Amino acid sequence: MANYIIRRLLLVPVLLIGVTLIIFGMLQLLGPVERSALYVTDFPKNEKQIEGVIKKYGLDDPFFVQYWRWLTGVKDPLTGEREGGILFGDFGYSRTASQDVIDIIKTRFPNTLDLALWTIFPMISVGIWLGVKAAVNQNKFIDQIARVYSIVGTSLPVFVFGLLLLMLLYANNQWFLPGKMSDWVSRLIYSGEFKQYTHLLSVDALLNLRFDIFWDAMRHMIMPIITLSYINWATFLRVTRSSMLETLRMDYVTTARSKGLEERDVINKHARPNAMLPVVTMMGSSIVGLLGGVVITETVFNYPGIGKAAADAASQLDAVTILGLAIFTGLILIISNLVVDVLYAFIDPRVRLS
Numbered sequence: 001m002a003n004y005i006i007r008r009l010l011l012v013p014v015l016l017i018g019v020t021l022i023i024f025g026m027l028q029l030l031g032p033v034e035r036s037a038l039y040v041t042d043f044p045k046n047e048k049q050i051e052g053v054i055k056k057y058g059l060d061d062p063f064f065v066q067y068w069r070w071l072t073g074v075k076d077p078l079t080g081e082r083e084g085g086i087l088f089g090d091f092g093y094s095r096t097a098s099q100d101v102i103d104i105i106k107t108r109f110p111n112t113l114d115l116a117l118w119t120i121f122p123m124i125s126v127g128i129w130l131g132v133k134a135a136v137n138q139n140k141f142i143d144q145i146a147r148v149y150s151i152v153g154t155s156l157p158v159f160v161f162g163l164l165l166l167m168l169l170y171a172n173n174q175w176f177l178p179g180k181m182s183d184w185v186s187r188l189i190y191s192g193e194f195k196q197y198t199h200l201l202s203v204d205a206l207l208n209l210r211f212d213i214f215w216d217a218m219r220h221m222i223m224p225i226i227t228l229s230y231i232n233w234a235t236f237l238r239v240t241r242s243s244m245l246e247t248l249r250m251d252y253v254t255t256a257r258s259k260g261l262e263e264r265d266v267i268n269k270h271a272r273p274n275a276m277l278p279v280v281t282m283m284g285s286s287i288v289g290l291l292g293g294v295v296i297t298e299t300v301f302n303y304p305g306i307g308k309a310a311a312d313a314a315s316q317l318d319a320v321t322i323l324g325l326a327i328f329t330g331l332i333l334i335i336s337n338l339v340v341d342v343l344y345a346f347i348d349p350r351v352r353l354s
Contacts, residue, residue, distance in 0.1 A: 008341050012334060019330040020086070023323055024067050030319060032059035091324030096313045101324035104309050109328075110199040111180060112298070112305035115221055116290035118202065119228045124283055127233040131240020131279075136267060138245060146237055153234025161230060162300035165223045176222045178301045185216050224301050228294060232286050239282050243275040250274075277344065284340035291336070292329040 027035060036053040054060060057074055073085025082088060091101035134146035169176045181189075181201060188194050189201075197207050202221070205214035247253065248271055256266045293306030302308070306325060313321035 004345050005342060008338055012338060015334045016331070019334065020071065020327065021067070023326055023330070024070055027070075027319075027323055028063065028066075034319065035059050086327060091327060092320040094313065094318060094321040094324075096316050096318040096321055097309065101321055104321065105306070105325070105328055108293075108304060108306045108309050111201075111303065112291065112293050112307065114200040114202055114217075115224055115228075115298075115303065115305060116287070117200070118218075118221055119225045119290055120287060122225065123229040123232045123286065124236065126229065127236025128240050128276075128279060130233060130237040132244055132267065132272060134237060134241045135244030135248065143241075146241070150234045150238045150241075153231060154238070156231075158227060158231055158296045159300050162223070162227045162297060165227060166300070169223060175219075177220050178223070178303070180217075180220055180304050181213075182216050182220075185213055188213070220303070224294075224297050224303055227297050227300075228290065235286075236279065236282060240275065240279050243278050244271060247271045247275040280340060280343050284336050284343075288333050288336045291332050293325070 032054045033050055036050065036057065036059060058066060058069055061069075071085060071087050073082045073088055073090060075082050089102045091105075093099075094101050094104055097104050130146055130149075134143045137143050165176075166178065170178065185201075189196070194204070194210065194213070195208055196204050198204055202214055202217040205211070205217055250271075253266060253271050256270045257263075261270075293308070293310060295307035295311050297303070298305045298307035299311045306328070310322060310325050312318075313325070
């Protein structure tokens with residue numbers, strides 16, 4: 001098991017280099033003038049200043065020279081301080097938010113993580129439960145309903161379902177609210193009376209024993225949670241149902257039944273664990289999507305996460321911000337895939353030998 005994990009860990013640097021090469025290659029589609037925005041907060045006003053920035057940061061140098069400088073940054077010959085370098089957390093300056101991209105990530109990612117934490121459990125548990133129920137009751141009424149739902153769920157666009165929720169739960173009744181928090185919570189947080197341990201609003205509210213703030217945070221997250229869960233339930237249902245049906249036809253399941261085991265034990269102890277391998281793959285990609293920022297959902301509900309920041313940057317053609325967020329999302333993807341690979345090894349020991 002240790003050797004398997006070590007092999008996967010050794011692949012991480014290679015994947016990171018690959019991701020950064022692809023993103024930097026995309027950056028080369030921009031000219032030196034546009035790429036100079038990566039290194040300066042106040043964009044040069046005239047041609048002479050622009051040429052100075054291009055010369056200082058070598059933006060007309062060969063590709064791999066620029067790539068290395070982009071990774072490690074440039075040392076100022078006068079002060080000796082290092083400027084730029086994504087290895088040191090400098091992803092450039094965002095014109096959209098008027099701040100460094102790394103500050104956007106620090107501010108917005110906790111919001112996305114907060115939403116993801118409350119979405120993961122209902123998204124996965126209900127989706128798998130529906131898939132198992134449909135497979136066990138193949139061609140019965142509950143299976144027919146589940147199959148119709150899976151088609152509707154995967155066909156209905158996210159923004160349409162989100163807008164329906166806004167009309168039903170906010171416009172008509174205002175049971176749940178868009179955004180992240182109410183004004184009174186915002187004033188309380190920035191007054192210093194509310195201690196932020198994790199910068200996850202719902203978690204910090206519980207740690208401060210402020211259940212009124214916790215309820216306000218949940219009122220703002222309920223609609224995004226329902227939207228993300230609803231769409232993913234349909235996909236989890238289809239994958240789990242297909243895998244369970246294949247597993248239920250296996251010889252060892254027939255043998256377990258012939259030994260007189262209760263059907264519940266056959267399903268829960270023998271069939272379901274062995275049907276989870278493709279579901280884990282689906283689980284990993286879904287969690288990556290949540291952590292990387294769900295652009296449409298966060299935009300529809302005006303939720304200030306990573307996805308909303310990317311949408312704002314895209315609407316204003318802010319390439320620096322988009323590429324910086326792409327690097328961050330790529331890092332999350334690599335780490336998540338590593339976790340999924342390790343889970344594979346626990347679920348199916350045969351994977352360790354492959």
